[in-house]
Amino acid sequence: MNRFLSNATHRIDAKGRVSVPSSFRAVLARAGAEELYVYQDFVFPAVSVAGPEVLDRFERLIAAQDPFSVEANKMSLLIHGGGVFMKLDGEGRLAMTDFIRSFTGIIDMVTFAGRGDHFQIWAPAAFEATQAQARQERMRATPPSV
Amino acid sequence: MNRFLSNATHRIDAKGRVSVPSSFRAVLARAGAEELYVYQDFVFPAVSVAGPEVLDRFERLIAAQDPFSVEANKMSLLIHGGGVFMKLDGEGRLAMTDFIRSFTGIIDMVTFAGRGDHFQIWAPAAFEATQAQARQERMRATPPSV
DNA sequence: CTGTTTCCCATTGACGCCCATATAGGCCCA
């Protein structure tokens, strides 16, 4: 299946690297993603990982606006200033740089969360809490009826 | 990838110099930019850095207007009066002159922010605050959709 | 002559590239 699914928590090694779950790497390989566009998420304290085409899509949104507008500038501040290209090492690991750590609060463990067409990198505690909260809200929205 | 992406915060040394992130220098080198056009940004309390062709582009915008118009004069005041040519030293460092400091509020640390076709130099706190605010506004624009 | 800028050189830590090990799960075979 060519989607990012499930979640897994891995340990960061002494050199600040984490193994990306092999199922995620398989999806990336199938999509032919050599370089990864990693950006600080707009909603959650997590970074999102996707192929370069996602940046292209964001840039088209900006290009449609007046380049001198405050809106276009703020958008660029997020997608350019808040994003970076990275690549996996030979063993399929990703370096947890300050760019990622400062935004996510990641210390020594990382939770990978599938999001369909991309995946996210979280501090484990933040992921647990946010997912639990989302589940609660959903339950309130639609009472258990199955 | 030939775009300015990501952000990084570096320390200013005793001589008032900062290292420009190596990924930014790589983009500049690829573009063949020897001299840098540094101008006080039109939107944010930051200075923007780009190749000389950006100044050319601005000048063409002015040339397209009536040279006696208030608009054209104001534009020139910004792009000429608010800009300067600079170059990196042998180690890829840039001097933080008063021209830059007074406009940005930079003291002893500098945040570099990629902006696609150029990059910006910010006081760290100002960058954090502005980017966070942009993210908040974006979140309100498109509600969380987990 | 003196403060500032430019050109070098030194140090330290981070990162890329490579190889080693262990454990879990799948697979084969009896």
Place this chain on the structure above:
DNA sequence: TGGGCCTATATGGGCGTCAATGGGAAACAG
């Protein structure tokens, strides 16, 4: 069906290179 083999995944670490930073000394300007 149970047990052992085997492969892939997750993880650890060596080592060379490069980036970020500090500082000396020459060149320059006021």
